[in-house]
Amino acid sequence: MDPHLLRTFVAVTRLGSFSAAARELGYTQSAVSQHIAALEADLRAPLLHRRPVGPTEAGARLLDHAAPILLRLDAARADVARVLGEPPGRLTVGASPLAAPDRLATALARLRRSLPGLEVTLRVAGRAATVAAVAAGDLTLGLVDGVAAPSDPLRLADPGPLTTVAVAEETLVVLLPPGHPLGGRAGLRLGDLVSARWIDAPETAAPLADLRAATESDGVRAGIRYEGTDTATLLALVAGGHGLAVLPASAARESAGVVAVAVLAPRLVHRTELVHGHLAGPAATALADALRHGT
Known part of the structure; x- marks a missing residue:
């Protein structure tokens, strides 16, 4: 063929x-x-x-x-x-919207201090698109995030011989609109929320398919679907009462218009993984090391 x-x-x-x-x-x-x-x-x-x-x-x-x-x-x-490496003085990096942005910003700042003439391009895209772009060579490396059990790897497509390594794990929270009757709880079980109205935001919030699998229920239904990658828009949709969403705790701090309640069960975390092929050149190697070790 x-x-x-x-x-x-x-x-x-x-x-x-x-x-x-x-x-x-x-x-x-x-x-x-x-x-x-x-x-x-x-x-x-x-x-x-x-x-x-x-x-x-x-x-x-x-x-x-x-x-x-x-x-x-x-x-x-x-x-x-x-094998030939990145073009000299250039590095192209990708990330899904909530893939440890603080860690990425810190690592890039350190890299540019050590290589002041380096030209860096950062592309924010969805999870699958980021992995595919790394595999195809359009990105040198990428950060992708998702929901997993503690210490479990993310379920990523198999695009070829890529290396994946965890760089961060964070607590998950359910985002509720102001005045929601469950907003005063210390924590929530996702199994108690299967009949709630959810926002299906596959590139930003925890995908509803993952929540259905975690709760072993088909009851997690979307009230609205958001196909963008802008977290602020998603938070505004939650604040406006369009549905609930599960995000890492750090994302909830971006808006005072939502209420964040910790996910108590099932045991899940927000996990970020570094994805790359064979690294060639000092810039790619240094950035990968900084992301792995958080320095």
Whole structure:
């Protein structure tokens, strides 16, 4: 299976258009049509409905495999490129919104003092996007956060030979709007809140899927979904009564408009992990060491 054809197929299905895929990929529309026809001939199955454009049942099956296959190919290319190291004087770092921002800021400050001419780019994105960008070589290293049992690793996608190491663990809190009847409690059990209205904010708050797994309940339902990465917006949604959210305790200190109550059970923590491939160059190595040791 030619990966170039597979990339074209993924682009067409994502955009729902042959012409839009051609513009994005820099091909002619005729070339995109030829790519899809060649892939269908190779697999001996129709992969796309043409009017409207969308995957057939066989195409949907292929899509399940396409993203991991392409990411592993990108990861292999990036792993080879890492032998050459970062361009001199440049470092690109990624982080999910609540991935130990204080620790990252301190580590970057120390790094820039030791290498004053260093050009640093910091990209804030979602958890999965950050890991994928590290694997593909778009980021030198990244910090990602999530919810886990104490000392357990995060459940991350397997994009290739990446190193992950914990750099921080923090108490979790339930964020409630002002005046909430449970706001005066010393702590709360998530199992007692399964019927509450929640905010589904997968890139900032604890994902609702993790809360369902932790409470062994399908009752954790979203009242509203927030797909951004801005923590202040999420806190404003909680303060406005749109639903509850579980965040690290440090995030609650950013706003006086919410009430934070510690999560007593189940035993969960907010965990931040450093993710990187083979490190090459003094800047990447020094930053990774600073993040690991908190110095």
